[in-house]
Amino acid sequence: MLVKARALSSALIFKFNGNGFLFQYSTTAPTNHFIVKYLINSLGFSKEEAISSTAKVSYHINTDKNLDLFINFLKQTGFSNTQIKILVSKSPDLLFYDVERILKPKLHCLKELGLSGSDIVKIILRDWTFFSRGLDTHIRPVINCLRILLGSDENVVKVIKKTSWLISYNGGTTIQDCLNLLQSVGCSNDKIKKFVLTRPGILKLGAKKLEETLHRVEKEFGVSPDSAMFLHIVSVLASHSRSNVDKKVEIFKSFGWSDSDILTMLQKLPYCVGLSDAKVRTALTFLMNELGHESAYIASRPSLLMCSLEKRVRPRYEIWKLVNEKQLTKCKWGFYTVVSCPESRFLEKYVLPLKAELPDLYDLYIKNIGK
Helix, strand or coil: EEEECCCCCCCCEEEEECCCEEEEECCCCCCHHHHHHHHHHHHHCCCHHHHHHHCCCHHHCCHHHHHHHHHHHHHCCCCCCCHHHHHHHHHHHHCCCCCHHHHHHHHHHHHHHHHCCCHHHHHHHHHHHHHCCCHHEEEEEEEEHHHHHCCCCHHHHHHHHHHHHHHHHCHHEEEEEEHHHHHHHHHHCCHHHHHHHHHHHHHHHHHHHHHHHHHHHHHCCCCCCCCCHHHHHCCCCCCCCCCCCHHHHHHHHHCCHHHHHHHHHHHCCCCHHHHHHHHHHHHHHHHHCCCCCCCCHHHCCCCCCHHHHHHHHHHHHHHHHHHHHHHCCCCCHHHHHHCCCCHHHHHHHHHHHHHHHCCHHHHHHHHCCCC
């Protein structure tokens, strides 16, 4: 609702915003010197920071009453002065929200779930759009949808802590559309629940994007929804553009990988698709061209691609090779075991025997791995 202000110039009007306040609004967006002064004196903003923040705000007020209410509310919730400054810098419109009618009911929903004050502070700092979302159009529908899927408020809290933006993302309708699609291809509620608890990002996918990815995983890659890795593959492919995935596939094929090799890798560790092109090429050059491993060997052990070549794979290989050649240990581990074992075990079996025999090489290894 907009009402012309008789006593003001044509550039100024009154505006009711959706959060319950009547403000003087400027169509020419002048600097609100009062708010600049308030941010400097109350929150420790520099003059430049205050001007930059208020430039994002169209509202013009001449009292600090509402501002004090908001600041005090945040402090009572558990925000420090530094955290309030961060929040206001990101979204200065929050200064003008109605505390009693708008803000408190939204936080009450989170507290009802069992989230602590410190949890709520972290969530809002990561997703400051939460306060701008409708209580009945977004927040409650999402929470109710998650409750039905995950079975308990405790599980809902786990998911929200992992993915704070979820409670303010497009409302419960989008989430329900995703769930309906997953169920339609044969994913059980229990399977979906277990996956969402660890990787809730799949729920942010739009229905069209998810439907396309489900079809591609099942029809083009030949992975059945019955596969334990089906949802993992869907999640990975959906989070990358089709062109990027196709480009990654071509890199593997340029090293002689077959479709069967690529499928084996996807079914074992689909997150390899998320590696950078450079990392994939460098790893394959070392593993295949320098060490002579076949594509089938790497495809069935894709964690080799995920490890750091410079800090893990290459240093361990050099030590393993030298120790075996000089017969400094009775341990006869294979290459994959050497790369994948915990650092403490590798140090015990292969590195410590070097300390007395080859101290310089021992020191070089420790330096290379950053110890």
